Amino acid sequence: TNGCTKYIGTLHDITDWKQLQTQLVEAIEMEQRRIGHDLHDGLCQHLTFIEFRLHALREKLADERKAESAELAKLIRQAIEQTRTLARGLSPVVLAADGLMHALQELAARTEQTLHVSCTFRCPASVLIHNNIVATHLYRIAQEAVHNAIRHGQPKRIEIELRQxxxxxxxxxxxxxxxxxxxPSGHRGMGLRIMHYRAALVSGTLAVQREAAGGTSVVCSLVTDGGPAAG
Known part of the structure; x- marks a missing residue:
């Protein structure tokens, strides 16, 4: 009216909502880590004890029953390995500042062993991440990037790098x-959206791009010089 343009708008403080999201994800990660520890320290140890008892029992069995007991021992060993794999998946980064380095090294070795793709880990110097939640998010980003490369990229070589x-x-x-x-951001697949989400949770940035020489690079970067995300 009277030649004036008026605007009506509303403002919403989303700080509390973002904090709630962060706390929820951290609670989920902590619960997964607890379950992983329970599997490793509880069920896995129990199965190992059963395996030990079975080996002792075999010495008392007649020869015709020893082959059957050997098959049972093999099944128990497979159950132990599967339990350890589940535990590692739920709690991949140990509670130590160098845990991320070891977890990424293991990710590379496991990828090469099970998926038959050359996968190397490069870490020129020690990178210590004291906040285990941050380290776990970085690990999950790398893990998803490796899986995406294998699913969509048909690579012969994959390199995982950690540096500071x-x-x-x-x-x-x-x-x-x-x-x-x-x-574009509105058309990202679930895996890519989750990687960006995890990067945002640790106040980091995520860059995904096609390399000029071929292939794809995924790089997550975050401040570690005392910022709140570094712990």
């Missing part, structure tokens, strides 16, 4: 596959 420079920690996954051009 100028007060920032960087976790990168690069492959030599067919390459992947990231879609």
């Amino acid at each position: 420079a100028e007060g920032r920690a960087l976790v990168g996954v690069r492959d030599d596959g067919i390459g992947f051009t990231p879609p």
Whole structure:
């Protein structure tokens, strides 16, 4: 009216909502870690005890029953290995500042062993992440990037890198596959959305791009010089 343009708007403080999201994800990670420890320290130890008792019992069995007991021992050993795999999946990063380095090294070795793709881990110098929640998010980002590369990129080689420079920690996954051009934010797949979400939770950035020489690179970077995310 009277030649004046008026605007009506509302403001919402989403700080509490973001804090609630962060606390919820942290609670889920902590519960997964607890279950992982229970599997390793409880069920896995119990199965190992059964395996030990079975080996002792075999010495008292007649020869015709020893083959059957050997098959049972094999099944128990498989159950132990499956339990350990589940425990590692639920709690991949140990509660130590160097836990992320060891977890990424194991991720590379396990990828190469089980998926038959050359996968290496490079860490020029020690990178210590004291906050286990942050370290776990970085691990999950790398894990998803590796799985995406294998599912969509048809790579022959994958490199996982962890390094620190100028007060920032960087976790990168690069492959030599067919390459992947990231879609706009509104059209991202679930895996890519989760990686961006995890990066935001630790106040980091995530860059996904097709490499000029072929393949795809995924790099997550965050401040580690005393910022709140570093712990």
